[in-house]
Amino acid sequence: MNSDLSSLQVQDIGEQGLLERLQCFCPPEMIGDDAAVFVTEPEQSLVVTTDILVDGVHFSNVTTSPEDAGWRAAAANLSDLAAMGASPLGMTVGLGLPGQVSVSWVERLYQGMTECLQQYNTPIVGGDIVRSPVTTLAITAFGQVYPNQIIRRSAAQVGDAIIVTGVHGASRAGLELLLHPELGQNLNDTEKTVLIKAHQRPQPRLDILPILQQVLAFYSPTSPLFHSPTPLLSIAGMDSSDGLADAVMQICRASGVGAILERSQIFLPTAFEHWLTKEQALEYALYGGEDFELVLCLPQKPAYDLVQQLGQSAAIVGRITSQSTVMLHDEEEKFPDQVLSLSQGFQHFNH
Amino acid sequence: MNSDLSSLQVQDIGEQGLLERLQCFCPPEMIGDDAAVFVTEPEQSLVVTTDILVDGVHFSNVTTSPEDAGWRAAAANLSDLAAMGASPLGMTVGLGLPGQVSVSWVERLYQGMTECLQQYNTPIVGGDIVRSPVTTLAITAFGQVYPNQIIRRSAAQVGDAIIVTGVHGASRAGLELLLHPELGQNLNDTEKTVLIKAHQRPQPRLDILPILQQVLAFYSPTSPLFHSPTPLLSIAGMDSSDGLADAVMQICRASGVGAILERSQIFLPTAFEHWLTKEQALEYALYGGEDFELVLCLPQKPAYDLVQQLGQSAAIVGRITSQSTVMLHDEEEKFPDQVLSLSQGFQHFNH
Numbered sequence: 001m002n003s004d005l006s007s008l009q010v011q012d013i014g015e016q017g018l019l020e021r022l023q024c025f026c027p028p029e030m031i032g033d034d035a036a037v038f039v040t041e042p043e044q045s046l047v048v049t050t051d052i053l054v055d056g057v058h059f060s061n062v063t064t065s066p067e068d069a070g071w072r073a074a075a076a077n078l079s080d081l082a083a084m085g086a087s088p089l090g091m092t093v094g095l096g097l098p099g100q101v102s103v104s105w106v107e108r109l110y111q112g113m114t115e116c117l118q119q120y121n122t123p124i125v126g127g128d129i130v131r132s133p134v135t136t137l138a139i140t141a142f143g144q145v146y147p148n149q150i151i152r153r154s155a156a157q158v159g160d161a162i163i164v165t166g167v168h169g170a171s172r173a174g175l176e177l178l179l180h181p182e183l184g185q186n187l188n189d190t191e192k193t194v195l196i197k198a199h200q201r202p203q204p205r206l207d208i209l210p211i212l213q214q215v216l217a218f219y220s221p222t223s224p225l226f227h228s229p230t231p232l233l234s235i236a237g238m239d240s241s242d243g244l245a246d247a248v249m250q251i252c253r254a255s256g257v258g259a260i261l262e263r264s265q266i267f268l269p270t271a272f273e274h275w276l277t278k279e280q281a282l283e284y285a286l287y288g289g290e291d292f293e294l295v296l297c298l299p300q301k302p303a304y305d306l307v308q309q310l311g312q313s314a315a316i317v318g319r320i321t322s323q324s325t326v327m328l329h330d331e332e333e334k335f336p337d338q339v340l341s342l343s344q345g346f347q348h349f350n351h
Numbered sequence: 352m353n354s355d356l357s358s359l360q361v362q363d364i365g366e367q368g369l370l371e372r373l374q375c376f377c378p379p380e381m382i383g384d385d386a387a388v389f390v391t392e393p394e395q396s397l398v399v400t401t402d403i404l405v406d407g408v409h410f411s412n413v414t415t416s417p418e419d420a421g422w423r424a425a426a427a428n429l430s431d432l433a434a435m436g437a438s439p440l441g442m443t444v445g446l447g448l449p450g451q452v453s454v455s456w457v458e459r460l461y462q463g464m465t466e467c468l469q470q471y472n473t474p475i476v477g478g479d480i481v482r483s484p485v486t487t488l489a490i491t492a493f494g495q496v497y498p499n500q501i502i503r504r505s506a507a508q509v510g511d512a513i514i515v516t517g518v519h520g521a522s523r524a525g526l527e528l529l530l531h532p533e534l535g536q537n538l539n540d541t542e543k544t545v546l547i548k549a550h551q552r553p554q555p556r557l558d559i560l561p562i563l564q565q566v567l568a569f570y571s572p573t574s575p576l577f578h579s580p581t582p583l584l585s586i587a588g589m590d591s592s593d594g595l596a597d598a599v600m601q602i603c604r605a606s607g608v609g610a611i612l613e614r615s616q617i618f619l620p621t622a623f624e625h626w627l628t629k630e631q632a633l634e635y636a637l638y639g640g641e642d643f644e645l646v647l648c649l650p651q652k653p654a655y656d657l658v659q660q661l662g663q664s665a666a667i668v669g670r671i672t673s674q675s676t677v678m679l680h681d682e683e684e685k686f687p688d689q690v691l692s693l694s695q696g697f698q699h700f701n702h
Contacts, residue, residue, distance in 0.1 A: 033398035033504050034434035034589050037496070042393030048476055049386035050491060052445035053634035054483040094403035094445075095491045125399055132405040138445045138489030140401060153384050187587050239402070245639050254383050 010106065011099030015129050018106060023333075025110040028231045036125035037058045044144035049080035063178040066105045068200040069137070070112025074291075076241060077141035078120065078204035079292040083153040083239035084208060086143035090125035091117060095137060096132025100300040101139060107139070117325045119205055149213060152294070156236035156255035159301035160320040165205050165293040165313055167267045168244045169281060172288025174199030191271035198269070202292040205239070208310065212296070238297040247295040248318075249326050253298075258323030263330045266316040286328075286340065296328035361457065362450030366480050376461040380476045387476035389441055395495035397553060400431035414529040417456045419551040420488070421463025423641075427592060428492035429471065430554035430643040434590035436502040436560060437494030440452055441476035444490060446481030459490070471557055500564060504649070507587035507606035511671040512654035515636035516556050516644045518618040519595045520632060520679060523549030523639025543620035549620075553643040558592070559661065563647070564659045573652030587648040596637040596691045598646040599669075600677050606648075612691075615682045616668040636693065637679075 010018055023031055032289065040046060049182070051073065055061060059069040074091065093113065094173050114124065122141075174195040177184045210233070219233050237336050238256055240247040248259050263282070272281040297320055298306070307314050318329075328338040361369055374382055391397060402424065404410060411654040425442065432439050444464065448457065476493075525546040528535045535543050570584050576587070587606055591598045595617070603610050614633070623632040639651065648671055649657070656663050669680075679689040 025564055034397045034431040035400050035437065035492075035494070037396045037435065037498075037501055038395050039498075040391055045388045046391050046397065046440075046443070046493070047388050048443055048491075048493065050443040050445050050477055050479050050489070052447050052479050052481050052489050054447050054481055055486075057482050067503075079676075084388065086386065089397075089606070090399070092399055093568060094401050096403050096405050096487055096492075125403055128401050128403050130403050130405055131408050132487065133407070134484050136403065136405075136483065136485075136487050136489075138401070138403050138487075138491075140398070140399075140443055140445075140489075140491035141386075143398075144384075147388075150388055182483075183461055197411075216503065240521040297619040319396045 004024040007105045009099060010097050010101045010103060013103060018103065018129055021103065021107060022110055022127075025114050025124055027125075035115040036090070036092075038125060040089065040144055043146065045079055045147050045150070046142060047084050047086035047145055048140065048142045049077055050138070051077055051080075053139070055185065057232050063175060064093060064200065064253050065112075066108035067112035067115070070109040071116040071201050073137055073139050074113040074116040075202045075204050075292060076140050078122070078206060079115070079202075079239045079241060081141055081143040082206045082209060083151060083237060083294060084143070084145060085149045085212070085235070086145035087206065087209065088117075088120050088122040088141060088143040090123050091139060091141040092122055093127040093137070095127065095138075096134065097129065098133060098135065129332035135214045135289045140202045141330065146176065150238040151235050151256045153238050153251050153254035155237060155274050156257050156297040156320045157235045157252050157299075158234065158257055158320055158322045159299070160297040161292075161300050161316045162242065162248065162259060162318045162320065163239070163296045163298070163307060163314055164266070164317045165208055165310065166291065168240065168286070168293065169272065169284030169288045170195050170198035170293050171202060171290040171292075172199075172284045173269065173272070178263050186275050187271055194235055195269060199290065202290060204292055208294055210231060212306060215309065218305070219300060219302050233298060233302060235296060235298050237294055240293045240295055241289060241290050243289040243293065244291070244293075245326070246289070249340060251297060252320070252326055255320070259318055259326045260321055260323040261318035261326065261328050263328055263335065264332065265315050267315055355691055359454045359455060360450060361426060361452045364454060364672045369454065369480055371463055371664050372454065373478075373506075373547065376465050376475055386657045387441070387443070389476055391440065391495050394497065396498050396501065397433050398432055398437035398494040398496055399491065400428055401489070401696060402428055402431075402493040404490070405489040414526060415551065417459035418463035419465070422467040422552055424488055425464040425467040425495065425556050426488050426553045426643060428471070428490050429467070429557060430454070430553075430592055432492055432494035433555050434588060434645060435494070435496060435559045436500045436563070436586070437496035438557065438560065439468075439471050439473040439496055440493045441474050442490060442492045444475055444478040444488070446478065446480045446489075447485065447487035448480065449486065450482060452486060458702060463606065466497075473683060480585060491499050500567065502588040504587060504602050505601050506585045507608050507648040507671045509671050509673045510586065510650070511648040511650045512645045512648070512667045513599065513610060513612070513671065514654055514658060514665055515591070515595065515617070516559055516667045517642065518620050519591065519637070519642050519644065520623065520635030520639045521546050521549035521620045522553060522641040523550075523635045524623070530595045537626050538622055546620060546622060550641070553641060556641055556645045559645055561688040562660050563657060566653050566660065569656070570653045582647060584653060588646055591599075591642050591644045591646055592640060594638045594640040595642070595644075595646065596677070597640070602648060603677055605692035606671070609671055609672040610669055610677045612669035612677065612679050614679055614686065615683065616666050620664055
């Protein structure tokens with residue numbers, strides 16, 4: 001047993017000891033049984049998403065504090081729920097840990113996860129802790145959604161407007177600044193902080209859902225304001241966790257459609273203007289990933305209303321076409337049209 | 352790219368290629384979005400359990416084929432649902448894989464999981480596949496239960512009968528036979544097969560739940576056969592995945608009670624009689640673990656009815672006491688009373 005509290009290791013207190021220390025991060029009624037029990041609203045469907053994160057592959061002590069690793073893991077899963085239109089109910093945490101990991105590292109990881117989750121009153125409802133040669137974090141988040149409000153990748157239709165929330169490329173830029181601080185010489189402290197925070201503390205766009213539902217309700221056949229025989233609005237979408245280009249291409253592939261995107265409509269962090277070339281900035285925005293924004297496809301009129309309601313935090317960046325490609329277009333005609341390709345995006349296992 | 356199909360590795364086809372091959376193990380409607388959607392019954396509570404399993408710690412190619420590793424992982428999580436009284440709805444699978452793992456290993460793992468799940472019409476509803484230096488399997492299972500049928504560890508009451516399903520020690524014996532085949536010289540082939548199968552293909556006791564619910568309904572205040580003002584029956588219990596002794600002690604600790612167990616009532620595999628000493632047999636039964644049976648505590652009369660209904664597959668092994676210990680008693684008085692201790696049971700991280 002190690003007597004120095006700050007260097008107390010997982011192997012010093014064992015699974016039971018560690019679980020006892022982590023109980024303060026869970027609601028008391030969730031603890032002590034083989035499984036957690038909680039209540040869902042009737043008439044809503046259950047939505048489930050799962051992620052596995054490995055030390056050295058998905059996070060690293062070089063760029064990420066344990067609090068940030070925890071926050072990011074929680075945020076990524078909440079973002080997957082947001083991408084389906086679902087509000088979160090709870091999250092389970094499975095941890096594989098080498099015995100030499102410090103107890104404080106694990107507590108700080110949980111601190112970061114709960115800080116992110118508490119914004120949405122979402123509890124950690126269960127978990128498992130085991131010995132492993134490599135620190136591994138397995139997260140499963142679940143939420144609920146009314147069946148007619150589910151957002152699916154496969155629902156995009158020719159003519160739909162493509163809405164993108166927030167700015168893109170900030171998370172990737174923040175990561176570059178953490179790995180290579182010398183790259184940030186042209187940036188002031190605020191700009192650096194904003195970019196680094198975008199990487200360390202991304203926000204899942206659950207805030208978009210109630211506004212989206214309001215717009216949907218306005219256009220639904222049961223609304224008193226609805227006068228045409230249009231079918232119930234279906235919304236296509238996903239999050240941009242693997243990059244904006246990836247998100248648009250995944251939606252197009254799932255829906256059997258193409259898209260055209262306007263270069264000038266893709267919102268970039270303001271700091272990019274005096275820091276990166278236009279090509280580099282666009283590369284970060286399209287392929288950087290981990291911005292955890294939403295890409296949504298819906299008919300022009302409700303799309304326009306939604307962007308009006310969201311204000312600065314969203315833009316119509318293009319539209320769905322009957323082509324088989326995703327084309328990047330430059331209104332100013334300074335750049336030729338360019339076909340986007342998934343091979344530039346993020347792929348696991350590639351050499 | 353490796354042209355020999357049988358030695359195709361994960362790194363040869365990447366995450367997307369592997370996901371495509373594994374889609375045949377999932378219902379088609381669950382694939383292709385950020386999260387899976389499924390429907391729960393109104394008025395039932397949601398039950399969630401999660402496990403993380405690591406190569407070399409929880410499974411090994413020495414004793415476990417990939418099919419068996421998959422089966423066991425699914426069975427363990429279904430058993431956690433059974434332990435709460437919940438019927439399964441779905442399961443998510445997170446996989447961390449070194450690039451050198453063969454694709455066929457992963458397909459065989461999924462084969463084993465789905466073989467176990469199909470018995471209960473339970474789909475794999477989502478997953479994640481990532482690169483990892485060590486093969487890691489993260490499972491989360493979902494089920495549903497009517498709130499008044501939830502089984503909790505903390506609900507045991509003094510005087511309750513303790514029911515144990517099935518036999519104990521078989522899984523541990525099977526593991527010993529796999530690790531040290533020479534130990535099985537006194538066993539015939541059928542006996543060996545039964546013990547090894549108990550280790551490789553354990554059955555979660557979901558079959559107990561409808562029978563338990565029938566007995567509960569009989570004793571509930573709304574039953575026309577119910578004449579006394581007794582409160583609604585509450586059932587304590589858990590599964591014996593970490594050993595029979597552990598299960599009884601966890602229930603006692605959570606309920607603030609003690610227990611007395613009758614040595615002679617603990618059902619052992621018949622092969623133990625001419626193979627192990629009485630002490631060794633009892634050691635396997637109490638501390639072996641992974642039998643995935645149920646330990647249930649309920650008042651004497653419904654307990655007796657339940658055991659009658661379950662027939663050969665269950666026995667009343669003791670009762671809940673107001674003591675603070677779990678005592679092992681020998682009716683025949685050949686052995687002195689013995690206080691059971693968790694320190695003999697399974698603990699992670701111990702040296």
